[in-house]
Amino acid sequence: MNRAFATQVYWLARRSVVRTFRQPASAIPAVAFPLILLSVNTGGLHAATRLPGFPTNSFLDFALAFAFMQGAMFSTMNAGTDLAKDIQTGFLTRLSLTPLKSSALLAGQLAGVLALGLVQAIVYLTAGLAAGATIEAGIGGIAVLLLLSMCICIAFGTLGAFLALRTGSGEAVQGLFPLLFVLLFLSSMNMPRNLISIGWFRTIATINPVSYLIEGLRSLVIVGWDGQALALAFGIVAAIGLIALVSASRALKVRLARA
Amino acid sequence: MSVAFAVAWRQLYRLFTTPSLFLPSLLFPLFFFTAFAGGLSRVAEVPGFNFPAGYTAFQFVFVFLQSAAFGGVFTGFSIARDFESGFTRRLFLAAPHRSAVVAGWVLAALGRFLITATIIFGVGLATGMQVLGDGVDLFGLVVLGLLVNLAATLWASGVAMRLRTMQAGPAMQMPVFLALFLAPVYVPLDLLSGWVHAVASVNPISFLLEAGRGFLGGDPVHVAIAFGSAVGLAAAFSLWAFRSLRRAESAA
Numbered sequence: 001m002n003r004a005f006a007t008q009v010y011w012l013a014r015r016s017v018v019r020t021f022r023q024p025a026s027a028i029p030a031v032a033f034p035l036i037l038l039s040v041n042t043g044g045l046h047a048a049t050r051l052p053g054f055p056t057n058s059f060l061d062f063a064l065a066f067a068f069m070q071g072a073m074f075s076t077m078n079a080g081t082d083l084a085k086d087i088q089t090g091f092l093t094r095l096s097l098t099p100l101k102s103s104a105l106l107a108g109q110l111a112g113v114l115a116l117g118l119v120q121a122i123v124y125l126t127a128g129l130a131a132g133a134t135i136e137a138g139i140g141g142i143a144v145l146l147l148l149s150m151c152i153c154i155a156f157g158t159l160g161a162f163l164a165l166r167t168g169s170g171e172a173v174q175g176l177f178p179l180l181f182v183l184l185f186l187s188s189m190n191m192p193r194n195l196i197s198i199g200w201f202r203t204i205a206t207i208n209p210v211s212y213l214i215e216g217l218r219s220l221v222i223v224g225w226d227g228q229a230l231a232l233a234f235g236i237v238a239a240i241g242l243i244a245l246v247s248a249s250r251a252l253k254v255r256l257a258r259a
Numbered sequence: 260m261s262v263a264f265a266v267a268w269r270q271l272y273r274l275f276t277t278p279s280l281f282l283p284s285l286l287f288p289l290f291f292f293t294a295f296a297g298g299l300s301r302v303a304e305v306p307g308f309n310f311p312a313g314y315t316a317f318q319f320v321f322v323f324l325q326s327a328a329f330g331g332v333f334t335g336f337s338i339a340r341d342f343e344s345g346f347t348r349r350l351f352l353a354a355p356h357r358s359a360v361v362a363g364w365v366l367a368a369l370g371r372f373l374i375t376a377t378i379i380f381g382v383g384l385a386t387g388m389q390v391l392g393d394g395v396d397l398f399g400l401v402v403l404g405l406l407v408n409l410a411a412t413l414w415a416s417g418v419a420m421r422l423r424t425m426q427a428g429p430a431m432q433m434p435v436f437l438a439l440f441l442a443p444v445y446v447p448l449d450l451l452s453g454w455v456h457a458v459a460s461v462n463p464i465s466f467l468l469e470a471g472r473g474f475l476g477g478d479p480v481h482v483a484i485a486f487g488s489a490v491g492l493a494a495a496f497s498l499w500a501f502r503s504l505r506r507a508e509s510a511a
Contacts, residue, residue, distance in 0.1 A: 048302050051302075
Protein backbone atom coordinates (compact mmCIF):
# COMPACT_ATOMS: atom_id res chain seq x y z
CA MET A 1 0.00 0.00 0.00
CA ASN A 2 2.79 2.39 0.95
CA ARG A 3 4.72 1.37 -2.12
CA ALA A 4 1.71 2.07 -4.33
CA PHE A 5 1.31 5.48 -2.69
CA ALA A 6 4.99 6.26 -3.25
CA THR A 7 4.71 5.25 -6.90
CA GLN A 8 1.69 7.51 -7.38
CA VAL A 9 3.48 10.44 -5.76
CA TYR A 10 6.62 9.76 -7.80
CA TRP A 11 4.87 9.86 -11.19
CA LEU A 12 2.78 12.90 -10.38
CA ALA A 13 5.79 14.68 -8.87
CA ARG A 14 7.87 13.85 -11.94
CA ARG A 15 5.16 15.24 -14.19
CA SER A 16 4.84 18.36 -12.04
CA VAL A 17 8.60 19.05 -11.98
CA VAL A 18 9.01 18.46 -15.72
CA ARG A 19 6.01 20.67 -16.48
CA THR A 20 7.30 23.47 -14.26
CA PHE A 21 10.68 23.61 -15.98
CA ARG A 22 9.15 23.24 -19.44
CA GLN A 23 7.30 26.53 -18.95
CA PRO A 24 10.01 29.19 -19.02
CA ALA A 25 7.30 31.86 -19.19
CA SER A 26 6.32 30.89 -15.62
CA ALA A 27 9.68 29.81 -14.22
CA ILE A 28 11.89 32.67 -15.46
CA PRO A 29 9.85 35.59 -14.03
CA ALA A 30 9.59 33.70 -10.73
CA VAL A 31 13.39 33.68 -10.50
CA ALA A 32 14.24 36.96 -12.23
CA PHE A 33 11.60 39.41 -11.00
CA PRO A 34 12.46 39.21 -7.27
CA LEU A 35 16.15 39.63 -8.13
CA ILE A 36 15.42 42.74 -10.21
CA LEU A 37 13.36 44.30 -7.41
CA LEU A 38 15.99 43.33 -4.83
CA SER A 39 18.67 45.00 -6.91
CA VAL A 40 16.64 48.17 -7.53
CA ASN A 41 15.56 48.49 -3.89
CA THR A 42 19.09 47.91 -2.65
CA GLY A 43 20.42 50.82 -4.70
CA GLY A 44 17.36 52.96 -4.06
CA LEU A 45 17.06 52.50 -0.31
CA HIS A 46 20.67 52.09 0.77
CA ALA A 47 20.47 55.58 2.29
CA ALA A 48 17.87 54.25 4.77
CA THR A 49 20.66 52.37 6.58
CA ARG A 50 21.83 55.79 7.87
CA LEU A 51 18.68 56.10 9.97
CA PRO A 52 19.38 55.81 13.70
CA GLY A 53 18.37 52.32 14.87
CA PHE A 54 18.51 50.67 11.44
CA PRO A 55 19.65 47.12 12.22
CA THR A 56 22.41 46.80 9.60
CA ASN A 57 24.61 49.00 7.45
CA SER A 58 23.92 46.98 4.31
CA PHE A 59 20.49 47.31 2.71
CA LEU A 60 21.29 44.26 0.58
CA ASP A 61 21.52 42.14 3.74
CA PHE A 62 18.30 43.69 5.01
CA ALA A 63 16.38 43.20 1.76
CA LEU A 64 17.64 39.73 0.79
CA ALA A 65 14.72 38.06 2.61
CA PHE A 66 12.30 39.97 0.36
CA ALA A 67 13.47 37.98 -2.68
CA PHE A 68 12.75 34.66 -0.93
CA MET A 69 9.31 35.86 0.10
CA GLN A 70 8.38 37.18 -3.32
CA GLY A 71 9.64 33.97 -4.91
CA ALA A 72 7.34 32.00 -2.59
CA MET A 73 4.41 34.09 -3.77
CA PHE A 74 5.15 33.08 -7.34
CA SER A 75 4.83 29.47 -6.07
CA THR A 76 1.21 30.15 -5.21
CA MET A 77 0.57 31.29 -8.74
CA ASN A 78 2.45 28.44 -10.40
CA ALA A 79 0.93 25.66 -8.29
CA GLY A 80 -2.56 27.07 -8.60
CA THR A 81 -2.37 27.79 -12.31
CA ASP A 82 -1.00 24.33 -13.15
CA LEU A 83 -3.67 22.58 -11.11
CA ALA A 84 -6.41 24.78 -12.58
CA LYS A 85 -5.16 23.87 -16.04
CA ASP A 86 -5.48 20.17 -15.11
CA ILE A 87 -9.05 20.79 -14.04
CA GLN A 88 -9.91 22.78 -17.16
CA THR A 89 -8.37 20.22 -19.53
CA GLY A 90 -10.13 17.30 -17.81
CA PHE A 91 -6.89 15.67 -16.60
CA LEU A 92 -8.16 15.65 -13.02
CA THR A 93 -11.40 14.01 -14.11
CA ARG A 94 -9.48 11.23 -15.86
CA LEU A 95 -7.30 10.80 -12.75
CA SER A 96 -10.41 10.42 -10.63
CA LEU A 97 -11.26 7.26 -12.62
CA THR A 98 -8.01 5.64 -11.42
CA PRO A 99 -7.35 4.26 -7.91
CA LEU A 100 -5.23 7.33 -7.14
CA LYS A 101 -5.18 8.61 -3.55
CA SER A 102 -6.12 12.26 -3.25
CA SER A 103 -3.20 12.90 -0.86
CA ALA A 104 -0.82 11.55 -3.54
CA LEU A 105 -2.33 13.98 -6.02
CA LEU A 106 -1.72 16.98 -3.77
CA ALA A 107 1.79 15.87 -2.82
CA GLY A 108 2.70 15.18 -6.43
CA GLN A 109 1.34 18.53 -7.63
CA LEU A 110 3.39 20.39 -5.04
CA ALA A 111 6.64 18.71 -6.10
CA GLY A 112 7.02 21.16 -8.99
CA VAL A 113 6.62 24.07 -6.56
CA LEU A 114 9.22 22.58 -4.25
CA ALA A 115 11.71 22.05 -7.09
CA LEU A 116 11.26 25.57 -8.45
CA GLY A 117 11.38 26.97 -4.90
CA LEU A 118 14.71 25.26 -4.28
CA VAL A 119 16.16 26.59 -7.54
CA GLN A 120 14.86 30.09 -6.70
CA ALA A 121 16.31 30.00 -3.18
CA ILE A 122 19.72 28.85 -4.40
CA VAL A 123 19.76 31.54 -7.12
CA TYR A 124 18.78 34.31 -4.66
CA LEU A 125 21.34 33.14 -2.13
CA THR A 126 24.11 32.86 -4.71
CA ALA A 127 23.27 36.26 -6.20
CA GLY A 128 23.10 37.82 -2.73
CA LEU A 129 26.45 36.36 -1.66
CA ALA A 130 28.03 37.36 -4.97
CA ALA A 131 26.79 40.94 -4.45
CA GLY A 132 28.40 41.07 -1.03
CA ALA A 133 25.73 39.88 1.39
CA THR A 134 26.87 38.11 4.54
CA ILE A 135 24.84 35.49 6.41
CA GLU A 136 25.37 36.16 10.12
CA ALA A 137 24.10 32.70 11.11
CA GLY A 138 26.83 31.02 9.02
CA ILE A 139 26.59 27.71 7.14
CA GLY A 140 23.95 26.34 9.50
CA GLY A 141 21.97 29.51 8.96
CA ILE A 142 22.08 29.01 5.20
CA ALA A 143 20.58 25.53 5.69
CA VAL A 144 17.80 26.93 7.90
CA LEU A 145 17.24 29.78 5.43
CA LEU A 146 16.72 27.27 2.63
CA LEU A 147 14.50 25.10 4.85
CA LEU A 148 12.30 28.03 5.88
CA SER A 149 12.15 29.21 2.29
CA MET A 150 11.01 25.73 1.15
CA CYS A 151 8.38 25.64 3.91
CA ILE A 152 7.04 29.03 2.79
CA CYS A 153 6.94 27.84 -0.85
CA ILE A 154 5.03 24.69 0.13
CA ALA A 155 2.57 26.59 2.34
CA PHE A 156 1.84 29.21 -0.32
CA GLY A 157 1.83 26.55 -3.06
CA THR A 158 -0.82 24.62 -1.11
CA LEU A 159 -2.82 27.83 -0.83
CA GLY A 160 -2.61 28.18 -4.63
CA ALA A 161 -3.72 24.54 -5.02
CA PHE A 162 -6.70 25.17 -2.74
CA LEU A 163 -7.78 28.17 -4.81
CA ALA A 164 -7.43 26.18 -8.01
CA LEU A 165 -9.49 23.29 -6.61
CA ARG A 166 -12.11 25.64 -5.24
CA THR A 167 -12.54 27.76 -8.37
CA GLY A 168 -11.25 25.51 -11.16
CA SER A 169 -10.05 28.65 -12.90
CA GLY A 170 -6.51 29.76 -13.67
CA GLU A 171 -7.72 33.35 -14.00
CA ALA A 172 -9.13 33.27 -10.46
CA VAL A 173 -5.77 32.07 -9.16
CA GLN A 174 -3.96 34.80 -11.12
CA GLY A 175 -6.39 37.30 -9.62
CA LEU A 176 -4.95 36.50 -6.20
CA PHE A 177 -1.53 37.88 -7.16
CA PRO A 178 -2.36 41.57 -6.51
CA LEU A 179 -3.66 40.62 -3.05
CA LEU A 180 -0.43 38.78 -2.24
CA PHE A 181 1.51 41.76 -3.58
CA VAL A 182 -0.42 44.01 -1.21
CA LEU A 183 0.40 41.70 1.72
CA LEU A 184 4.06 41.86 0.76
CA PHE A 185 4.24 45.64 0.45
CA LEU A 186 2.19 46.31 3.60
CA SER A 187 4.70 44.41 5.69
CA SER A 188 8.10 45.16 7.21
CA MET A 189 9.62 44.39 3.82
CA ASN A 190 11.48 47.70 3.38
CA MET A 191 11.72 49.02 6.92
CA PRO A 192 11.94 47.41 10.39
CA ARG A 193 8.58 47.71 12.16
CA ASN A 194 10.02 49.85 14.97
CA LEU A 195 11.18 52.41 12.36
CA ILE A 196 7.79 52.72 10.62
CA SER A 197 6.57 56.08 11.87
CA ILE A 198 3.02 56.07 10.42
CA GLY A 199 0.87 54.43 13.09
CA TRP A 200 -1.76 52.71 10.93
CA PHE A 201 0.93 51.31 8.62
CA ARG A 202 2.86 49.91 11.58
CA THR A 203 -0.36 48.31 12.88
CA ILE A 204 -1.06 46.65 9.53
CA ALA A 205 2.55 45.47 9.27
CA THR A 206 2.29 44.04 12.81
CA ILE A 207 -0.84 42.00 12.11
CA ASN A 208 0.36 40.97 8.65
CA PRO A 209 1.77 37.41 8.89
CA VAL A 210 4.09 38.11 5.94
CA SER A 211 6.07 40.49 8.19
CA TYR A 212 6.99 37.60 10.51
CA LEU A 213 7.97 35.32 7.63
CA ILE A 214 10.27 38.04 6.25
CA GLU A 215 11.66 38.81 9.71
CA GLY A 216 12.41 35.11 10.30
CA LEU A 217 14.33 34.86 7.04
CA ARG A 218 16.00 38.22 7.64
CA SER A 219 17.11 37.35 11.17
CA LEU A 220 19.39 34.63 9.82
CA VAL A 221 21.05 37.16 7.50
CA ILE A 222 21.46 40.21 9.73
CA VAL A 223 21.22 38.98 13.35
CA GLY A 224 22.42 35.38 13.48
CA TRP A 225 20.36 32.94 15.54
CA ASP A 226 17.21 34.70 16.79
CA GLY A 227 15.04 32.00 18.38
CA GLN A 228 11.96 34.17 18.70
CA ALA A 229 11.99 35.36 15.08
CA LEU A 230 12.56 31.82 13.82
CA ALA A 231 9.89 30.29 16.07
CA LEU A 232 7.37 32.89 14.88
CA ALA A 233 8.26 32.35 11.22
CA PHE A 234 8.14 28.54 11.41
CA GLY A 235 4.97 28.65 13.53
CA ILE A 236 3.16 30.99 11.14
CA VAL A 237 4.23 29.10 8.05
CA ALA A 238 3.07 25.85 9.68
CA ALA A 239 -0.29 27.41 10.48
CA ILE A 240 -0.73 28.78 6.93
CA GLY A 241 0.35 25.42 5.49
CA LEU A 242 -2.00 23.44 7.74
CA ILE A 243 -5.02 25.63 7.02
CA ALA A 244 -4.26 25.53 3.30
CA LEU A 245 -3.76 21.74 3.37
CA VAL A 246 -7.03 21.03 5.19
CA SER A 247 -8.89 23.43 2.87
CA ALA A 248 -7.25 21.97 -0.25
CA SER A 249 -8.02 18.37 0.85
CA ARG A 250 -11.69 19.23 1.37
CA ALA A 251 -11.87 21.08 -1.95
CA LEU A 252 -10.23 18.11 -3.69
CA LYS A 253 -12.78 15.70 -2.24
CA VAL A 254 -15.62 17.90 -3.50
CA ARG A 255 -13.94 18.26 -6.89
CA LEU A 256 -13.36 14.49 -7.24
CA ALA A 257 -16.91 13.70 -6.12
CA ARG A 258 -18.21 16.07 -8.82
CA ALA A 259 -15.94 14.41 -11.40
CA MET B 260 -11.89 63.70 -35.86
CA SER B 261 -15.26 61.94 -35.60
CA VAL B 262 -13.49 58.56 -35.77
CA ALA B 263 -11.04 59.60 -33.05
CA PHE B 264 -13.85 60.81 -30.78
CA ALA B 265 -15.94 57.68 -31.42
CA VAL B 266 -12.99 55.38 -30.59
CA ALA B 267 -12.16 57.43 -27.47
CA TRP B 268 -15.79 57.40 -26.35
CA ARG B 269 -16.06 53.63 -26.77
CA GLN B 270 -12.84 53.05 -24.82
CA LEU B 271 -13.90 55.34 -21.97
CA TYR B 272 -17.47 54.01 -21.88
CA ARG B 273 -16.22 50.43 -21.64
CA LEU B 274 -13.67 51.45 -19.02
CA PHE B 275 -16.17 53.09 -16.69
CA THR B 276 -18.88 50.48 -17.13
CA THR B 277 -16.47 47.60 -16.41
CA PRO B 278 -15.01 47.90 -12.91
CA SER B 279 -12.49 45.11 -13.55
CA LEU B 280 -10.91 47.35 -16.20
CA PHE B 281 -11.00 50.64 -14.31
CA LEU B 282 -10.17 49.55 -10.76
CA PRO B 283 -6.67 48.11 -11.40
CA SER B 284 -5.47 51.33 -13.05
CA LEU B 285 -6.77 53.30 -10.06
CA LEU B 286 -5.82 50.92 -7.25
CA PHE B 287 -2.32 50.20 -8.55
CA PRO B 288 -0.97 53.77 -8.00
CA LEU B 289 -3.01 54.23 -4.82
CA PHE B 290 -1.50 51.06 -3.42
CA PHE B 291 2.05 52.20 -4.21
CA PHE B 292 1.26 55.60 -2.68
CA THR B 293 0.06 53.91 0.51
CA ALA B 294 2.95 51.46 0.70
CA PHE B 295 5.71 53.97 -0.03
CA ALA B 296 4.43 57.14 1.65
CA GLY B 297 3.21 55.13 4.66
CA GLY B 298 5.94 52.56 5.11
CA LEU B 299 8.96 54.62 4.19
CA SER B 300 8.14 58.00 5.71
CA ARG B 301 11.19 57.79 8.03
CA VAL B 302 13.39 57.95 4.93
CA ALA B 303 12.75 61.73 5.02
CA GLU B 304 14.99 61.81 8.11
CA VAL B 305 18.01 60.44 6.26
CA PRO B 306 20.84 63.02 6.23
CA GLY B 307 20.86 64.76 2.85
CA PHE B 308 17.14 64.33 2.19
CA ASN B 309 15.94 67.87 1.61
CA PHE B 310 12.43 68.10 0.24
CA PRO B 311 10.47 70.85 1.96
CA ALA B 312 6.99 69.50 1.17
CA GLY B 313 7.67 66.23 3.04
CA TYR B 314 7.84 62.55 2.12
CA THR B 315 4.14 62.18 1.21
CA ALA B 316 4.49 64.88 -1.47
CA PHE B 317 7.83 63.38 -2.56
CA GLN B 318 6.14 60.01 -3.18
CA PHE B 319 3.00 61.59 -4.64
CA VAL B 320 4.91 62.85 -7.68
CA PHE B 321 6.24 59.35 -8.39
CA VAL B 322 2.76 57.87 -8.07
CA PHE B 323 1.27 60.66 -10.21
CA LEU B 324 3.72 60.03 -13.06
CA GLN B 325 3.36 56.26 -12.56
CA SER B 326 -0.42 56.54 -12.96
CA ALA B 327 0.18 58.58 -16.13
CA ALA B 328 2.47 55.90 -17.54
CA PHE B 329 0.30 52.98 -16.47
CA GLY B 330 -2.82 54.71 -17.83
CA GLY B 331 -1.11 54.38 -21.21
CA VAL B 332 -0.07 50.78 -20.60
CA PHE B 333 -3.57 49.72 -19.49
CA THR B 334 -4.97 51.37 -22.63
CA GLY B 335 -2.50 49.20 -24.57
CA PHE B 336 -4.02 46.13 -22.89
CA SER B 337 -7.51 47.02 -24.13
CA ILE B 338 -6.16 47.68 -27.65
CA ALA B 339 -4.57 44.21 -27.62
CA ARG B 340 -7.88 42.73 -26.42
CA ASP B 341 -9.68 44.43 -29.31
CA PHE B 342 -7.17 42.96 -31.75
CA GLU B 343 -7.73 39.48 -30.32
CA SER B 344 -11.50 39.77 -30.57
CA GLY B 345 -11.28 41.02 -34.17
CA PHE B 346 -12.91 44.37 -33.30
CA THR B 347 -9.92 46.46 -34.39
CA ARG B 348 -9.82 44.68 -37.75
CA ARG B 349 -13.42 45.72 -38.39
CA LEU B 350 -12.61 49.20 -37.12
CA PHE B 351 -9.70 49.50 -39.57
CA LEU B 352 -12.00 48.48 -42.42
CA ALA B 353 -14.55 51.13 -41.44
CA ALA B 354 -12.25 54.07 -40.69
CA PRO B 355 -11.22 56.28 -43.66
CA HIS B 356 -8.07 57.41 -41.82
CA ARG B 357 -6.64 54.73 -39.55
CA SER B 358 -4.35 57.17 -37.81
CA ALA B 359 -7.57 58.59 -36.36
CA VAL B 360 -8.03 55.28 -34.53
CA VAL B 361 -4.65 55.78 -32.85
CA ALA B 362 -5.65 59.37 -32.02
CA GLY B 363 -8.81 57.96 -30.41
CA TRP B 364 -6.77 55.61 -28.23
CA VAL B 365 -4.58 58.54 -27.18
CA LEU B 366 -7.62 60.68 -26.30
CA ALA B 367 -9.09 57.81 -24.26
CA ALA B 368 -5.84 57.35 -22.36
CA LEU B 369 -5.63 61.07 -21.60
CA GLY B 370 -9.21 61.05 -20.31
CA ARG B 371 -8.49 57.99 -18.20
CA PHE B 372 -5.38 59.61 -16.72
CA LEU B 373 -7.14 62.89 -15.91
CA ILE B 374 -9.81 61.05 -13.93
CA THR B 375 -7.31 58.80 -12.13
CA ALA B 376 -5.02 61.76 -11.40
CA THR B 377 -7.90 63.76 -9.92
CA ILE B 378 -8.76 60.90 -7.54
CA ILE B 379 -5.11 60.36 -6.58
CA PHE B 380 -4.65 64.09 -5.99
CA GLY B 381 -7.74 64.09 -3.76
CA VAL B 382 -6.40 61.14 -1.78
CA GLY B 383 -3.02 62.88 -1.46
CA LEU B 384 -4.60 66.06 -0.08
CA ALA B 385 -6.84 64.02 2.24
CA THR B 386 -3.78 62.27 3.70
CA GLY B 387 -2.11 65.58 4.54
CA MET B 388 0.11 66.10 1.52
CA GLN B 389 1.67 69.57 1.45
CA VAL B 390 1.52 71.54 -1.81
CA LEU B 391 4.04 74.38 -1.82
CA GLY B 392 3.86 75.18 -5.55
CA ASP B 393 1.48 77.78 -6.98
CA GLY B 394 -1.11 77.34 -9.75
CA VAL B 395 1.46 77.69 -12.54
CA ASP B 396 3.66 75.02 -10.91
CA LEU B 397 0.72 72.63 -10.60
CA PHE B 398 -0.22 73.29 -14.23
CA GLY B 399 3.36 72.35 -15.14
CA LEU B 400 3.04 69.10 -13.18
CA VAL B 401 -0.23 68.22 -14.94
CA VAL B 402 1.24 68.95 -18.39
CA LEU B 403 4.23 66.77 -17.51
CA GLY B 404 1.83 63.97 -16.55
CA LEU B 405 -0.11 64.36 -19.80
CA LEU B 406 3.10 64.12 -21.83
CA VAL B 407 4.15 60.96 -19.95
CA ASN B 408 0.69 59.51 -20.53
CA LEU B 409 0.92 60.35 -24.25
CA ALA B 410 4.36 58.74 -24.58
CA ALA B 411 3.31 55.59 -22.68
CA THR B 412 0.10 55.23 -24.71
CA LEU B 413 1.99 55.51 -27.98
CA TRP B 414 4.54 52.94 -26.75
CA ALA B 415 1.90 50.45 -25.57
CA SER B 416 -0.33 50.89 -28.61
CA GLY B 417 2.72 50.30 -30.82
CA VAL B 418 3.43 47.01 -29.04
CA ALA B 419 -0.26 46.05 -29.20
CA MET B 420 -0.40 46.76 -32.95
CA ARG B 421 2.71 44.70 -33.61
CA LEU B 422 1.88 41.66 -31.48
CA ARG B 423 -1.95 41.87 -31.58
CA THR B 424 -2.41 39.56 -28.58
CA MET B 425 -3.08 39.93 -24.87
CA GLN B 426 0.13 37.99 -24.27
CA ALA B 427 1.92 41.21 -25.26
CA GLY B 428 0.99 42.59 -21.81
CA PRO B 429 4.38 41.96 -20.15
CA ALA B 430 6.18 43.44 -23.19
CA MET B 431 4.22 46.68 -22.70
CA GLN B 432 4.43 46.74 -18.92
CA MET B 433 7.93 45.58 -18.00
CA PRO B 434 9.98 48.28 -19.82
CA VAL B 435 7.74 50.99 -18.32
CA PHE B 436 7.99 49.44 -14.86
CA LEU B 437 11.79 49.21 -15.09
CA ALA B 438 12.18 52.74 -16.48
CA LEU B 439 10.09 54.09 -13.59
CA PHE B 440 11.91 52.15 -10.88
CA LEU B 441 15.38 52.89 -12.25
CA ALA B 442 14.84 56.51 -11.25
CA PRO B 443 15.02 58.25 -7.85
CA VAL B 444 11.82 56.64 -6.51
CA TYR B 445 12.50 56.51 -2.77
CA VAL B 446 15.17 59.17 -2.26
CA PRO B 447 16.65 62.06 -4.30
CA LEU B 448 19.18 61.17 -6.99
CA ASP B 449 22.17 62.15 -4.83
CA LEU B 450 21.23 59.56 -2.20
CA LEU B 451 21.01 56.64 -4.63
CA SER B 452 23.94 54.26 -4.63
CA GLY B 453 25.65 51.69 -6.86
CA TRP B 454 24.58 50.92 -10.40
CA VAL B 455 21.07 52.26 -9.75
CA HIS B 456 22.60 55.72 -9.27
CA ALA B 457 24.55 55.40 -12.54
CA VAL B 458 21.44 54.33 -14.49
CA ALA B 459 19.16 56.88 -12.80
CA SER B 460 21.61 59.68 -13.67
CA VAL B 461 20.97 59.15 -17.40
CA ASN B 462 17.36 57.92 -17.20
CA PRO B 463 15.05 60.62 -18.62
CA ILE B 464 12.38 59.59 -16.09
CA SER B 465 14.70 60.93 -13.35
CA PHE B 466 14.46 64.45 -14.79
CA LEU B 467 10.68 64.14 -15.04
CA LEU B 468 10.47 63.07 -11.40
CA GLU B 469 12.79 65.80 -10.18
CA ALA B 470 10.97 68.47 -12.18
CA GLY B 471 7.61 67.20 -10.92
CA ARG B 472 8.83 67.26 -7.33
CA GLY B 473 10.18 70.76 -7.92
CA PHE B 474 6.73 71.89 -9.12
CA LEU B 475 4.99 70.42 -6.07
CA GLY B 476 7.66 71.75 -3.72
CA GLY B 477 7.43 75.27 -5.19
CA ASP B 478 11.03 75.22 -6.40
CA PRO B 479 11.04 74.08 -10.05
CA VAL B 480 14.25 72.38 -11.24
CA HIS B 481 15.32 70.76 -14.53
CA VAL B 482 12.16 72.14 -16.17
CA ALA B 483 13.57 72.53 -19.70
CA ILE B 484 15.32 69.15 -19.71
CA ALA B 485 12.24 67.42 -18.25
CA PHE B 486 9.85 68.85 -20.84
CA GLY B 487 12.45 68.23 -23.55
CA SER B 488 12.71 64.58 -22.47
CA ALA B 489 8.94 64.14 -22.29
CA VAL B 490 8.37 65.69 -25.73
CA GLY B 491 11.29 63.66 -27.13
CA LEU B 492 9.83 60.42 -25.75
CA ALA B 493 6.39 61.26 -27.12
CA ALA B 494 7.86 62.08 -30.55
CA ALA B 495 9.93 58.87 -30.66
CA PHE B 496 6.98 56.72 -29.63
CA SER B 497 4.73 58.50 -32.19
CA LEU B 498 7.08 57.24 -34.87
CA TRP B 499 7.03 53.78 -33.28
CA ALA B 500 3.21 53.75 -33.08
CA PHE B 501 2.69 54.84 -36.68
CA ARG B 502 5.20 52.30 -38.01
CA SER B 503 3.37 49.67 -35.95
CA LEU B 504 0.09 50.90 -37.45
CA ARG B 505 1.44 50.20 -40.93
CA ARG B 506 2.27 46.64 -39.80
CA ALA B 507 -1.15 46.14 -38.29
CA GLU B 508 -2.80 47.46 -41.48
CA SER B 509 -0.91 45.05 -43.66
CA ALA B 510 -1.83 42.18 -41.34
CA ALA B 511 -5.52 43.18 -41.19
